[in-house]
Amino acid sequence: MNTQTAATQAAAERSAALLAAIAFNDDGLVPAIAQQHDSGEVLMLAWMNREAIEETLASGAVCYWSRSRRRLWRKGETSGQTQRLVELRVDCDGDTVLLLVDQTGVACHTGRRNCFFRALRGNALETIAKPIVAPSALYGEG
């Protein structure tokens, strides 16, 4: 067995134990919470299918399933704002995963560190965080 084959097989064995524990929904997806591993900041929620999980485990870089684009979404593939997987956890009934990650730059497409920047205060939703990076710097002007 060459090195590549061994690595692929090891990744497949890791995935198998995990995938058996996950209760995917009718669309074959599971919600994934991304949390910055050291600060505890909740960065975002996105969705994963089996292939996204397998790729994430094999590469160590978080890959989601984009429901709008209907394809694998390698987080940061356009913006460079990647997430390195530190640990993957599964909840009690297997229908949610928690990704402890190390976020490069910002998690949100608006240029904010995390996606939860609107808070209900009084009767209004207030914006509680400013962009750190301009979206145009992440995705280009067009």
Next chain:
Amino acid sequence: MNTQTAATQAAAERSAALLAAIAFNDDGLVPAIAQQHDSGEVLMLAWMNREAIEETLASGAVCYWSRSRRRLWRKGETSGQTQRLVELRVDCDGDTVLLLVDQTGVACHTGRRNCFFRALRGNALETIAKPIVAPSALYGEG
């Protein structure tokens, strides 16, 4: 306007601003991440509908929608392990809410503080937290 009516109206106004920003799915639900407000611990993920959100805002105690029981799930109604809402946040595209809460006791029905007690380490899912309370103490023996 009596006190009760004023309180109800104030709750309705708070809800209105929030509900307008939420993109509920085809089942009328939105995923809600519960995070302990001070420690940053991610406790659980559950689902809310409009009514659950309205009740949560009116009472200050977190109420979800139970997909399995198909009814409002007043967190802790049986176990006493309630969640007091500290702040509610909405993500960039409005399809996830983050509940900053103060959890009484344990969030998980297994008696663990949080539901994410299984971690992928090596090729196996390891149980990384023990129950703090016996489930039988939370829900009775039968």
